[in-house]
Amino acid sequence: MAHTTFKEQPGGPRYDAAAVEELVRQYSGPLFAGCLAMGFPESDAEELVQDTFVSYLGAAERFEGRSAIKTYLFGILYNKASQLWRLRRRETSFDDADQAFEQRFYARGMWARPPQGPEDAALSGEVAAWIRRCSEKLTLSQRSAFFMREVEGEKTESLCNILGVSPTNLRVLFFRARTRLRECLEKNWLNKT
Secondary structure (H helix, E strand, C coil): CCCCCEEEECCEEEECHHHHHHHHHHHHHHHHHHHHHCCCCHHHHHHHHHHHHHHHHHHHHHCCCCCCHHHHHHHHHHHHHHHHHHHHCCCCCCCCHHHHHHHHECCCCCECCCCCCCCCHHHCHHHHHHHHHHHCCCCHHHHHHHHHHHCCCCCHHHHHHHHCCCHHHHHHHHHHHHHHHHHHHHHHHHHHC
8 A cells, every 4th residue: 555544454455544534634724725725615615625535535545655645635626626616616717818917017028017015014914805805816727826836835846746737837827826916916905005
């Protein structure tokens, strides 16, 4: 077995209750936080985390250990979240990211309107609430990539495996997520301060 979730016993492998309990204890929090960052309400987040563990336990015998268990679990979570997302919300079309980029800079490459970065206010609850609101306008892939990189600190290789994208596509997801978050924050929050 590649992971200690199972014990070999007469009649075939059985779940190791202590290992399963440790797995759930260690990864429930990060998975739940990931769901919230993807924009799911707490009730959906709890269900997605449970579904992730159920799926893992159903496939744990096939886990070969080629990736970290955390990466494997986030991969399952991402797939479950994608399924739920498709059921609950149709994809919102966004303006072309290149057009948004061009509007931000003059022909020479200088900012048309320099970004405003209020470091002191970044810690406030109001900013966090606006970031949550603005992240709801991102696609699930963009939110997942942004959260797992910026909050969870996942490496590029792990993110590519979890999201099933190439490194180039991952950079595009980050660029679009950051651009759209900045646009939304500038439009909504910064104009009200």
